[in-house]
Amino acid sequence: MADAAKGEWLSTACNLCYANCGIQVQVGGEGDRHITRVKGDKNHPASRGYTCNKALQIDYYVNGKDRLTSPLRRRDDGTFEEIDWDTAITEVATKMAAIRDEHGGDKIFRYGGGGQGNHLGGAYFSSVRAALGMKYQTNALAQEKTGMAWVMGRMFGANVHGEVHDAQAVVIIGKNPWQSNGYQRARVMIRQIAKDENRSLIVIDPRRSESAEFADYHLAVKPGRDSWCLSAMIAHIIQSDLVPEDWHAEHTSGLEAVRKRFADIDVDAYAEYAGIEPALLKEAAEAVGKAETAASYEDIGLQMAPHSTLNSYLNNLLMMVTGNFGKLHTMAPLTQLVGPFFGFDDVGEEDEDGYEQDYRKSPVTGARIVSGLVPCNTVPDEILTDHPNRYRAMWIESGNPAHSMADSTKWREALRALDLVVVMDVAMTETAREAHYVLPSPSQYEKWEATFFNFEFPKNVHHLRPPVLKPVGNVLPEPEIHARIMDALGVIDPAELAPLKKAAKNGLKAYSAAAMEYLGANPGSFKYLSYILYRTMGAALPEGAEAAALYWGATQRYAMAHEKSLRQAGFEGDGPELALNLFKAILEGHSGVVFAEDNIEDSFEKLRHADNRIHLNVAEMLDEVDGLSDMQDLVEAQDDYDFVLAAGERRSYTANTIIRDPEWRKSNDAISMAVHPDDAIGAGIKDGGKAKVVTKAGEAEVLVAYDDRMRQGTLSLPNGLGLLYPNAQGKDELQGVSVNELTSLANKDKFFGTPHHKFVPARLEAM
Template identity: 50%
Template sequence: MDWHSTACVLCACNCGIEIKLDGRRFERIRGDKAHPSSQGYTCEKPLRLDHYQNARDRLTHPLRRRPDGSFEQIDWDTAIREVAGGFAGVRDAYGGETIFYYGGGGQGNHLGGSYAGAFLRSLGARYRSNALAQEKTGLFWVSDQMLGAVTTGDLDHCEVALFVGKNPWQSHGVPRARPTLREIARDPRRSLIVIDPRRTETAELADIHLAVRPGTDAWLLAAMVAVVVQEDLIAHDWLAAHAVDVDEVVAALRRIPISEYAEISGVGEELIRTAARRIATASSVALHEDLGVQMSPHSTVTSYLDLLLVSLTGNIGRLGTNNPPIPLAPLVSFSHWGPKRDRVSPVAGARIISGLVPANVIAEEVLADHPRRYRAMLVETANPVHSVADSPRMREALEALDLLVVIDVAMTETARMADYVLPAPSQFEKWEATFFNLETPDNYFHLRRPVLGPPEGSDLLPEPEIHARLCEALGVVPDLTPLREALTTGGRAAFAAAFLQTLTDPGLAKIASVLLYRTLGPTLPHGAAAAASLWPLAHRLAAAHPDAVRRAGIEGEGPELGERLFDAILARPSGVVFSRDQEGDAMGRLGTPDKKIHLAIPELLSVVGDLGNGPATDPDFPYVLSAGERRAFTANTIFRDPAWRRRDAAGTLRICPADAERLGLAAGALARVTTRTGSVEVPVEINDGLQPGHVSLPNGLGLSYPGADGAPSVTGAAPNELTAAGDRDPYAGTPWHKHVPARVEAVAR
């Protein structure tokens, strides 16, 4: 009992960890060997989680802004009544669609967000966004049209691992990242291929490092796909059985000038051909792309080329390749093959992908003189002032709102601008979970128990309770006695029948999660009321994939299987494997009507053959700045205390030796980095892993945090003081944080 099972909340892997307490302090942290995915592995970053748990800027009571801009403490009854009334007032005056929601959970706290929809639907709110709209929506859009599903690379069983714009040694994002990379690198039968401008830690291990010129990934990948076609290395028999539009795509790719595209990319043609041949002749290839390309020019086109590469070589739907996972709670919604089509935002007309408005248009949607502009925002467990492009513009937009309410753990940059701040427990003080469950062939879910209670003297409410109270304040929650009686007298079987009958009322269907929280929730063991929203998800998954659930060791038939899966989730503090794939199952999970890969996306295929002569350059801003590099001591910004960083405390500007010498910059000297949006002064780190003309700043810095004397100070550069909202992908609206035109100068002492 000295060690408490929980999980790291710093990246999408959410590795299992165990924490030993000394009072409220995290005395020791270690990997949880019982965790079904991480199996005891953890990197160095979660070992510092006490800096999150016991940070000085923790919120302890609900706050309301005074007319002079300061905050006053209020009680929860007042906060709930006024917040609900404020949103209802905006709805009544301008319509529910003018209420905007941002967030819903960071890397590890999605459970609370599963209740937010009840409050928003009750108000008639239609628009939302979160961090995925800054990263993954281009990939989502391409995957929807080609596959009707997203895929995950099976690194444990692949012969070739291909990383595009990804450095898992530091960013992780894949299970047991460092041991997995070492295993692949050391096995002479396997290969590691990395596409990245920088010689990263992952690239150092690679058999083939394609050091692409910054911003030219699309040219490089188009050349690689063209090699596969023009050397006739495509998987003809497999494609005949599993894909359509093959002839159309092959004809387009035959016209690509490989030598010309190779020259633009900065990678030798022969090395490109070697990499393409290795991929095409391997028994299995697992592809992972990440922010290095998803936040760069041509990001959606690059995602399309990635999927073409693995599709044309037959690396989808098999062991060791890219497979559609079986998620417990799907984070991605698809519309291309269903009755719904992509919507657009009301002011900018930006494409809404997977229900998400591009984050780069939020300020425009607020500040425009338009009858449907966003007038109120609910921000939950997110910090868009710091995380969304063009922070000055975002601050201007939030100031223009009629109402801004923030639910969070700490007094963030966004919370400081709010009309009301509603404090929630930390991720280790409540029941929590992540919905980033995208593994194959085994998939798992980890419902995390509280490690400790809220701080003494605080008045916090978990997010499910906040949303339930807001719904009740709106008057949309009915008398729940019949549902409670059905559960008490007939158990969950009778409750299920009564609950389904209740949902025939469209108004009550909107608040289904709150109804579960108030009825089923209190009956769950150990105070796990927040887990009530998982009950229908367990039943839906068991009904859709019963064989996969039973292969994972959960027994039962029909509704009994769903109940036993839900009970297993509740009972296992280190997580449970809930599905296990069988060879051949994955292709059946494609969302296309014919369960085949649709290779042609005409508007992207035409671009692939005519990419131009390379990214545009500006002599006034001759450098390419990667704003937000992940390093050994950077993580997501729940780490607000700068003392957590053991190295690179100030967040250095990395620059190659040749550029440093030309600019007269020595290690540790100050450099001024200027973009079209802003300017910062930062110390220099000379790093020979970068190409000339390419510089980088880390993510996670530039946060205001109180010192020991309570006075706030800012450490390092906030990347989005330098980025521009208009620099975004034309298809998905994702930002170009990894390709910011910049000027670098020495600062005279």
């Protein structure tokens, strides 16, 4: 830990959004418990000193009043009592094992496993999952990203990311990076494009967002009609002969099937239906089609809208039809240290017509599983039933589904119907309040931690972070909790691991040799590898860094699979030595390490398909394109609900629910509902006044803020509010509106259950 009197700057990372910018902090204050100063870390290879206003507020996360400081057990009357760790571990392990033995391990469901910045601890759950025979899981990614993951699996079989920083034409859809970041140095990049007359920024968003105000082309699409907008752009490119035929002949399959579906689309009619001037849409399409390089970035504004999966397909198709893959500053496949982030084992094989066959489903509702994740919107229905295969227990780690999933009321009902709910978290969340056992962990700045969102090209970065503060209270890091559960389950005899512990005392090289020998002699132990490494490797690691043991296995696998990328990143050595050199660099690189440097020429070799081609003919999606010709909204208009609510906008002072303390917000903008002035005046509502917003799922009293950047007929509420938090007297008070009290499990994508949070029919009433 740092000596606060010296004002030492310590390297770590911001945990408030996907970008996880490298930052440096000073600690001090009462008990040396506070992060007193924050600045960008210029030594971080990806963020390079950049940070936004949110990072300056992370002390509110570290020192929230609702921090958990001791294990808790629910009493019969619903209140909680503190218990010691031995009791908590023994009872949880015994009860989980009993459910496994009576009903089968597949009846124990897992939710979560890491938030924006804490993925390392969740990775150790793999051993517990194997020991309990668990089969089904989900997390917040299945609330927004599984449609996109399935599309990438079908088209590429690889995780693909846009090189938006250097592309000549950049398409941003369903996202306002000025506020939500989402990629490195977002505001710097937006300004750079705006100043460069040779580059084009195309923003597709119903609202004239801060990002849209910098755009060369702002396509202010009507909510719910993104598919018509994207289809019109693709059709215009095809009909204008802007398709690079030679490139397609060499690198794709299915172009003719695509051409057939788009050749007769009435571009003007589709543009007008999407609410966009046809000439403007055509100009934007041509900016992509004629650019030497183009890249796109999509996010939840697109993925949580009607036609969610189709939207992701069309966004990728726009880039592929124009040949923007496999060359610098376009779309590129990623080399990832841990992962891949989205797995594609669940993607079925295609028949000769391009339709998928033989895919996994959930046990009760038959919902489609993608990347190993059950759709979040189906989970309550997988529980609230007398079906013999219903889930009976849930293990929730670093997640708050009782607040963050659609129809919070039904999620709470489902949690209360389970035989056992165990929550691991930092704070007393809305979900923790529904648990039978609450197991507290340190904050992300009080333990070794890492993030597996590594989406950079050609140089990809990983950042393992040591703690900068001491833990508060009687808490344990997640790897230790998982290891103690494994000890209690008695899966491996501790004496069996003694030789590995002994080898660790002689350093990493000796340990590696002993571990290879052990695994060779005990192949069945691979499923418990995270536990074995954690329990045996400590002596070979820096003091207190046992959580980093997982990297031994990760770097071994990575070096074998991506030797070229690793060597091009500057690493040397033969065989296991190459992996160990990467392992050491990660341990010592407190500002992050470049672990991969890739050649764009190798892109097609990284595709999953045996022919190393991009598969454009995703037949299910092309059928959906045909259906757009009816010009019918997927979510039908309702007389009683004449507004569309976008639930969960990112603003300057919102960060999901990572910071729960309302004091961190510096303006009412963070809690108010944005309404176009004409809409508010028409309803008799003053700027700053109160109103009622009503949906089929519920209603809420809101503070209204006039915003002339809003499209008329639309409303917007921020994410991350509606939390219970102690006031000055220690009594819990509700802070803001929880948008998921207004959303529905039924309003969802028909393929993968992604909720239509950006299209919630609503009514606005004056108070």
